[in-house]
Amino acid sequence: MNLYQSVTDALDVALKTDKNALIFGEDVKFGGVFRCTQGLNEKYGIDRVFNTPLCEQGIAAFAIGLATVGKTAIAEIQFGDYIFPAYDQIVNEAAKYRYRSGNQFDCGSLTIRATWGAVGHGALYHSQSPEANFSHTPGLKVVIPRNPVQCKGLLLASIRDKNPVIFFEPKSLYRNAEDEVPLMDYELELHAAEVVKEGKDITLIAWGAQMRVLNEAAKQAEQDFGISCEIIDLQTIYPCDMDTLVKSVNKTGRCIVSHEAPVTGGIGSEIAAGIQEKCFLRLNAPVQRVCGLDTPFPLIHEFIYLPDKWKVYDAIKKSINY
Amino acid sequence: MLELEEIDIILNMSQRQGKISFYMPSFGEQATTIGVGAGLEDHDLVFPQYREQGTLIWRGYIVKDMLNQCMGNTHDVGKGRQMPIHYGSKKLNFVTVSSPLSIFFQLKIIFYLKLLATQVPQASGSGYAFRLNNENRVSATFFGEGAASEGDFHAALNFAATLQCQTLFLCRNNKYAISTHSSEQYKGDGIAGKSIGYGVQTYRVDGNDAMAVYHVVKQAREYIVKNQKPAFIEFMTYRIGDHSTSDYSVLYRSEEEINFYKQNNPLTRLGLYLKKTGKRQFDEDKDKLERENIRKQISQALKEANETKLHGVNSLFEDVYDNLTPNLKEQQKQLIEHLKEYGKHYKLEKLQQ
Numbered sequence: 001m002n003l004y005q006s007v008t009d010a011l012d013v014a015l016k017t018d019k020n021a022l023i024f025g026e027d028v029k030f031g032g033v034f035r036c037t038q039g040l041n042e043k044y045g046i047d048r049v050f051n052t053p054l055c056e057q058g059i060a061a062f063a064i065g066l067a068t069v070g071k072t073a074i075a076e077i078q079f080g081d082y083i084f085p086a087y088d089q090i091v092n093e094a095a096k097y098r099y100r101s102g103n104q105f106d107c108g109s110l111t112i113r114a115t116w117g118a119v120g121h122g123a124l125y126h127s128q129s130p131e132a133n134f135s136h137t138p139g140l141k142v143v144i145p146r147n148p149v150q151c152k153g154l155l156l157a158s159i160r161d162k163n164p165v166i167f168f169e170p171k172s173l174y175r176n177a178e179d180e181v182p183l184m185d186y187e188l189e190l191h192a193a194e195v196v197k198e199g200k201d202i203t204l205i206a207w208g209a210q211m212r213v214l215n216e217a218a219k220q221a222e223q224d225f226g227i228s229c230e231i232i233d234l235q236t237i238y239p240c241d242m243d244t245l246v247k248s249v250n251k252t253g254r255c256i257v258s259h260e261a262p263v264t265g266g267i268g269s270e271i272a273a274g275i276q277e278k279c280f281l282r283l284n285a286p287v288q289r290v291c292g293l294d295t296p297f298p299l300i301h302e303f304i305y306l307p308d309k310w311k312v313y314d315a316i317k318k319s320i321n322y
Numbered sequence: 323m324l325e326l327e328e329i330d331i332i333l334n335m336s337q338r339q340g341k342i343s344f345y346m347p348s349f350g351e352q353a354t355t356i357g358v359g360a361g362l363e364d365h366d367l368v369f370p371q372y373r374e375q376g377t378l379i380w381r382g383y384i385v386k387d388m389l390n391q392c393m394g395n396t397h398d399v400g401k402g403r404q405m406p407i408h409y410g411s412k413k414l415n416f417v418t419v420s421s422p423l424s425i426f427f428q429l430k431i432i433f434y435l436k437l438l439a440t441q442v443p444q445a446s447g448s449g450y451a452f453r454l455n456n457e458n459r460v461s462a463t464f465f466g467e468g469a470a471s472e473g474d475f476h477a478a479l480n481f482a483a484t485l486q487c488q489t490l491f492l493c494r495n496n497k498y499a500i501s502t503h504s505s506e507q508y509k510g511d512g513i514a515g516k517s518i519g520y521g522v523q524t525y526r527v528d529g530n531d532a533m534a535v536y537h538v539v540k541q542a543r544e545y546i547v548k549n550q551k552p553a554f555i556e557f558m559t560y561r562i563g564d565h566s567t568s569d570y571s572v573l574y575r576s577e578e579e580i581n582f583y584k585q586n587n588p589l590t591r592l593g594l595y596l597k598k599t600g601k602r603q604f605d606e607d608k609d610k611l612e613r614e615n616i617r618k619q620i621s622q623a624l625k626e627a628n629e630t631k632l633h634g635v636n637s638l639f640e641d642v643y644d645n646l647t648p649n650l651k652e653q654q655k656q657l658i659e660h661l662k663e664y665g666k667h668y669k670l671e672k673l674q675q
Binding site: 106 | 367369398399400401403404408410411412417418420440442443444445446447448449450451452454461473474476477478480481484485640641642643644647648649650
């Protein structure tokens with residue numbers, strides 16, 4: 001299965017195992033512009049898999065209303081870039097529903113899926129990584145997968161979690177990442193970062209499609225400098241698993257965090273500050289952030305904008321030689 | 323309606339005396355909110371805006387509940403987290419009032435302005451669920467004519483119409499959104515005109531006429547469950563009181579205008595109807611006594627609510643999520659340690675242990 005097929009498979013399991021589950025958004029009925037909901041409408045009926053009018057704030061609010069009365073609402077926002085009209089509903093409403101009512105009402109059975117990240121030619125409005133915007137909001141969870149196996153497990157866990165979750169799917173991986181995905185119903189734990197490769201000299205942290213970049217950079221650096229890199233996938237971006245990161249950096253003494261989103265105010269800043277606070281005496285070099293630039297996401301310059309393999313490689317070199 | 327008016331009078335005064343931090347009266351709109359309460363079934367889910375205490379009182383919310391919420395004490399089911407008048411009751415199918423506030427400083431008076439109509443499209447979602455479940459139930463949502471300018475209003479009506487939601491839209495057109503007159507809010511035929519454009523069954527009614535409100539709500543409700551489609555009612559009324567206790571409305575409208583509506587208010591009208599039809603025997607002394615009794619009850623409840631402790635430190639961290647996340651656990655521990663050392667600088671005696 002590739003990534004989009006693993007999404008469909010997870011949604012299929014969700015609809016099959018929960019008669020209250022509903023999927024909706026723009027163009028999901030015919031299968032979705034990325035094919036993620038293909039065949040589900042035919043299988044589960046038009047009342048459970050349906051199109052909405054073209055209005056993101058409406059989609060988010062409609063989902064909250066469904067969740068409030070016990071439906072499992074799985075809403076799709078076509079591109080992460082277009083989630084901002086729904087920002088108010090997500091940040092002021094969904095995130096605060098349980099808290100403000102003293103746990104009388106909640107919309108915990110709400111999951112918002114949105115495509116995410118660079119895609120080669122998406123320019124300003126088909127490339128964004130808005131996870132930091134939502135990770136400043138208590139009450140929300142933000143989850144991003146890196147491969148099809150993990151995507152299915154994390155998506156099912158997000159749908160069944162009793163809190164509103166925003167699930168960002170790296171669209172560059174929809175057709176590019178392939179895996180043997182178990183057909184069974186399984187979940188992966190939220191709030192847990194995964195050490196995908198153990199190492200002893202430096203800790204590299206990322207999520208989503210950026211995990212591939214880390215792998216390539218680490219391979220090159222290990223070959224060239226004779227070091228070993230520990231690579232961690234954050235998986236749940238907010239609230240994040242700081243313990244796993246701290247444990248790793250206390251071991252390696254060096255840390256690089258990398259993401260596509262602009263560097264200023266990005267999640268990298270949060271992680272760097274946390275590591276600095278908790279691993280101060282163990283650090284042998286400054287924590288580095290290898291991120292997108294503080295510009296809108298460009299079209300023709302995407303290849304030099306992105307925090308690619310060579311930028312990460314250079315950061316590893318600087319860290320090792322510090 | 324009488325009880326509601328007394329509650330509004332006294333709580334409005336209590337705010338002026340500094341006993342509660344904020345209040346929003348519903349003078350002039352009692353017929354709308356009470357009439358809606360009477361016209362709906364108690365199991366219908368209400369998504370309120372903020373000036374609908376009448377509906378909640380109709381359903382059995384008592385003045386003690388209101389005061390506990392306004393004080394944010396340990397008896398407040400909302401656990402003291404929201405500003406006064408942000409009522410909610412799961413038991414009474416009344417979704418907790420929300421909507422962020424924006425603060426304007428003008429002439430040294432702070433205006434609290436409710437900007438949003440966030441609850442309106444949420445009611446569309448719930449109404450969809452009720453249709454899917456084949457329930458004899460509607461999701462009813464209140465909002466003012468000002469809130470109908472928000473994008474959320476348009477999303478809500480369009481979603482409800484296209485997705486056939488069992489949702490009842492209740493627009494209180496009281497002519498003002500704080501200081502903005504409805505002539506600056508829209509140029510079409512009120513809010514009902516917009517509703518028709520979305521293909522939603524639409525009614526407009528005199529919101530100061532309790533009987534008319536009751537009948538039109540009943541009729542709209544019947545239409546919804548029978549056809550599994552939404553309906554919309556625009557209540558033409560007038561906001562007699564200030565927008566809120568942070569507002570002084572004669573700065574932007576004349577006293578003559580206010581007085582005209584004061585004299586033609588919904589209570590007087592219902593009273594006249596009951597008198598003429600002989601449905602109620604009027605005894606002025608008895609009525610006076612009744613009002614005094616209500617006032618006494620409110621004062622007593624106010625005293626009690628004021629003397630009740632507030633939720634303890636741990637409550638601050640609860641309900642952000644279903645369970646405490648690692649970062650919250652850590653911050654809770656830090657705060658408790660801080661208060662151990664610096665507790666004397668905080669008013670901890672107000673909190674429950």
